[in-house]
Each structure stands twice: as structure tokens, then as C-alpha cells.
Amino acid sequence: MLTGTVDLAATSLLNKLIHKSLVESRQNVEVLQRDPTSPLYSVKTFEELHLKPELLKGVYAMGFNRPSKIQETALPMMLAFPPQNLIAQSQSGTGKTAAFVLAMLSRVDPLKKYPQCICLSPTFELALQTGEVIEQMGMFCDGVEVVYALRGNRPAKGSNIEAQIVVGTPGTVMDWCLKLKIVNPKNICVFVLDEADVMIGVQGYAAHSVRVKRVMPATCQMLLFSATFEDTVWQFADRIVPNSNIIKLKKEEMTLENILQFYDSCEGIEQKYSALGNIYGTVTIAQAIIFCRTRKTAKWLACKMVIDSHTVELLSGELTMTERACAIQKFREGKVKVLITTNVCARGIDVEQVSIVVNFDLPVNTDGQVDFDTYLHRIGRTGRFGKKGIAISLIERCYLNMLRQIEEHFGK
Numbered sequence: 001m002l003t004g005t006v007d008l009a010a011t012s013l014l015n016k017l018i019h020k021s022l023v024e025s026r027q028n029v030e031v032l033q034r035d036p037t038s039p040l041y042s043v044k045t046f047e048e049l050h051l052k053p054e055l056l057k058g059v060y061a062m063g064f065n066r067p068s069k070i071q072e073t074a075l076p077m078m079l080a081f082p083p084q085n086l087i088a089q090s091q092s093g094t095g096k097t098a099a100f101v102l103a104m105l106s107r108v109d110p111l112k113k114y115p116q117c118i119c120l121s122p123t124f125e126l127a128l129q130t131g132e133v134i135e136q137m138g139m140f141c142d143g144v145e146v147v148y149a150l151r152g153n154r155p156a157k158g159s160n161i162e163a164q165i166v167v168g169t170p171g172t173v174m175d176w177c178l179k180l181k182i183v184n185p186k187n188i189c190v191f192v193l194d195e196a197d198v199m200i201g202v203q204g205y206a207a208h209s210v211r212v213k214r215v216m217p218a219t220c221q222m223l224l225f226s227a228t229f230e231d232t233v234w235q236f237a238d239r240i241v242p243n244s245n246i247i248k249l250k251k252e253e254m255t256l257e258n259i260l261q262f263y264d265s266c267e268g269i270e271q272k273y274s275a276l277g278n279i280y281g282t283v284t285i286a287q288a289i290i291f292c293r294t295r296k297t298a299k300w301l302a303c304k305m306v307i308d309s310h311t312v313e314l315l316s317g318e319l320t321m322t323e324r325a326c327a328i329q330k331f332r333e334g335k336v337k338v339l340i341t342t343n344v345c346a347r348g349i350d351v352e353q354v355s356i357v358v359n360f361d362l363p364v365n366t367d368g369q370v371d372f373d374t375y376l377h378r379i380g381r382t383g384r385f386g387k388k389g390i391a392i393s394l395i396e397r398c399y400l401n402m403l404r405q406i407e408e409h410f411g412k
């Protein structure tokens with residue numbers, strides 16, 4: 001890790017690194033896809049994975065040349081007959097979404113006009129993003145549609161849902177299945193839990209996910225995906241999805257070599273703010289996400305930056321759904337280059353141009369201990385699919401021990 005206050009020398013070094021990483025990113029993906037130790041490596045081509053012709057067309061239209069390791073390994077398991085359950089772990093940005101989307105699209109029958117697959121996501125933004133991937137990848141699958149089971153999109157009781165794939169957050173999907181009864185769980189043949197460790201390991205999410213699972217037919221294929229699974233969550237996953245195929249990473253494989261991690265030790269919040277000000281110019285060469293621990297800090301930071309004439313977008317859980325959708329869309333389209341957010345965007349969000357992640361605060365759990373998994377998910381918002389990325393954590397000196405714990409935990 002690189003240390004020191006972000007002074008002029010450090011800023012200029014960062015500048016160089018960002019330019020270098022932007023130039024090297026594309027090349028790096030090609031190199032990694034030929035490196036057997038990389039999570040992007042595969043022996044097989046998409047043709048050899050026996051995808052339907054319309055899906056092959058979709059994959060190539062998205063610009064994918066070869067599958068990644070998780071896609072190569074998971075797809076044959078997911079597409080096998082009889083259908084098999086799968087619990088799969090792979091690093092951030094290595095193509096898990098594409099893998100389970102291909103599995104759902106392979107299984108739906110476009111002629112049947114009712115929901116056949118459900119994908120649960122922990123956040124509104126991630127559900128929207130996954131739905132968009134389904135729509136893009138399935139663009140040649142005539143008659144296949146997606147419906148979003150999200151707060152704010154509430155069809156009337158008795159509505160007839162014709163879309164074959166439902167993407168949504170657990171509470172709303174549960175309502176659609178059990179309360180409104182507009183999705184018949186008995187017709188579901190694939191049930192995906194994205195960010196599965198949260199979906200089954202965190203109270204609230206878990207209660208809803210498990211209730212939906214209970215009303216599915218026993219033959220329904222369960223697919224659990226995440227970049228992180230704590231040991232206790234593995235055990236729980238194994239219990240609720242018995243007889244699964246399992247793809248698991250070793251601890252030392254979890255961090256990505258293509259993301260450089262730095263820190264800057266600061267005296268207090270104001271010094272953190274000035275450190276951020278020093279690197280703002282560098283950060284906006286491409287796009288950046290700044291993570292804060294609380295909504296309050298995120299709001300404070302966004303207001304302060306706007307007052308100082310910086311263009312930033314705030315996205316936190318206190319915004320309305322329309323405001324959240326608008327904020328992520330603006331950032332995705334590159335209309336704003338800096339997104340200030342909380343853990344609501346820590347997982348899954350995929351914006352290719354993000355070359356820097358800043359931890360304005362380190363993520364901690366409810367006991368005030370470092371939340372290693374969230375750290376990994378946050379920094380994984382950069383360095384997508386082998387691109388180069390930079391993560392900078394601003395740390396108050398009294399919390400430097402947390403940094404050591406992160407280094408020890410990941411062996412980096």
C-alpha cells in the first residue's frame with residue numbers, strides 16, 4: 001500500500017497511475033484472458049458452452065469474445081439436465097451476472113406468457129442493472145420479457161404478468177408471490193440469489209428470500225452467486241440449497257491484482273476533505289465513486305463539494321426511488337463523474353469507466369469492526385473485468401490498525 005498525505009507529489013503520482021491504468025486497461029483484459037491464473041481465463045469458447053444460437057448472438061453483440069473462468073465453469077453446471085443447484089463464488093467484476101443471466105435465458109420458454117425465473121437483488125439499483133443485462137443479452141430471444149418487482153412499481157392485485165423473468169428486491173418479490181399473488185411460485189424453474197451472502201445471511205433480506213424459496217417447487221433450480229461468502233454463510237447456504245454444486249475461492253484469490261490499493265492517513269474529517277479536494281482533478285479524469293459510512297456524512301460531503309464548485313451526484317437510501325434511478329443513470333451515462341454514496345452502491349454496480357474508488361470512511365460492521373467483505377465489494381466497483389483500478393482509503397490516524405487488519409485478512 002502507498003502511504004502519506006496526498007500532497008503534490010502523491011497527486012502527480014496518482015495522475016500518472018490513472019492515465020497509465022486507462023491506457024493499459026483494454027490491453028490488460030486480453031492479456032488476462034490468456035493467463036491461466038487469471039479469473040478471466042477460459043479454455044473454452046462460448047460456442048463450446050452450448051448456448052442457444054440467439055444467446056450466442058446476444059453475447060457477441062455485447063462485445064464478449066471469450067467466457068471468463070466463472071462463466072466457463074458455472075454454465076455447464078447450470079445448463080445440465082436434470083437442472084442442478086449451484087452456489088458459486090467469483091471475484092468482483094468477473095462476469096457472474098452474465099453467467100446467471102445466460103442460465104435464466106436458456107431455461108425460459110418464450111411461448112409461455114407467465115413468470116418462470118426470479119432473480120433477487122439486494123438493492124433497487126442492482127435489480128435495475130441486472131434487468132438491463134437480461135434485456136441486452138436476450139435481445140435476440142423473441143418474446144422474452146423482464147418485469148421489475150421493485151418498490152414503486154406495484155401492479156394491481158389480479159394483474160396478469162406476461163414477462164418470463166422477474167427481477168426485484170426480496171420484500172417486493174415476496175409480496176408479488178404471496179400477498180398480491182400475481183406471480184405463481186409453482187411456475188418458477190430458476191431462482192437466482194445475487195449477492196447471495198447478503199440474501200441469506202442478513203436478517204430482513206434472509207427472511208424474505210427464504211419465504212419465497214419455501215413456496216417454490218422442490219424441482220426449482222437454485223443459483224446462489226456472490227464474490228464473498230463468510231464461513232457461516234457457506235454452512236447456511238449448504239443447508240437451504242442442499243446437494244449443490246459448489247464453486248469456491250481460496251482466501252488469497254479473493255482480492256484482485258488489477259486494483260491498486262492506497263491509503264492516506266488524515267487527522268480528522270476536515271483533513272480528509274482537503275485530501276479529497278487535492279485529488280479531485282485526478283479523480284475526474286475518468287469516473288469515481290466515494291463511499292461514506294453514513295447517509296449523514298455522504299450528504300455533508302456532497303453539499304460541501306457542491307459549495308466548492310465540484311460537480312458530484314449523491315446517491316443514498318434516503319432518496320426517493322425516482323431520485324435514485326435518476327442519480328445512477330446520470331452517473332452511468334457519464335453526465336457526472338463523481339458519485340458520493342453509502343454501502344447502498346457497494347455491491348454489484350457495474351460502471352466500466354470507474355477508475356477510482358475512494359473510501360472516505362472504511363466500512364465497519366455493527367460492532368465497529370472492519371467489514372472486510374464490504375471493503376472488497378466497494379473496491380470491486382473499479383477494475384471491472386480485468387481493467388486497472390485504484391482504491392484509496394482515507395483513514396484517521398486512530399484507525400490505522402483497521403488498515404493492518406485489512407492487510408492481514410487479505411494477505412496483501
Ligand SMILES: Nc1ncnc2c1ncn2[C@@H]1O[C@H](COP(=O)(O)OP(=O)(O)OP(=O)(O)O)[C@@H](O)[C@H]1O
Pocket residue numbers: 063064065066067068071090091092093094095096097098099226227347348349350352380384385
Ligand atoms: N466474457 C466476457 N467478456 C467481456 N466482458 C464481460 C464478460 N463477462 C462479463 N463482462 C463484463 O464485465 C463486467 C463485469 O461483469 P459482471 O457485472 O457480470 O461481474 P460480477 O462478477 O457480477 O461483479 P460483482 O461481483 O461486482 O457483482 C460487465 O461490464 C460485463 O459486461
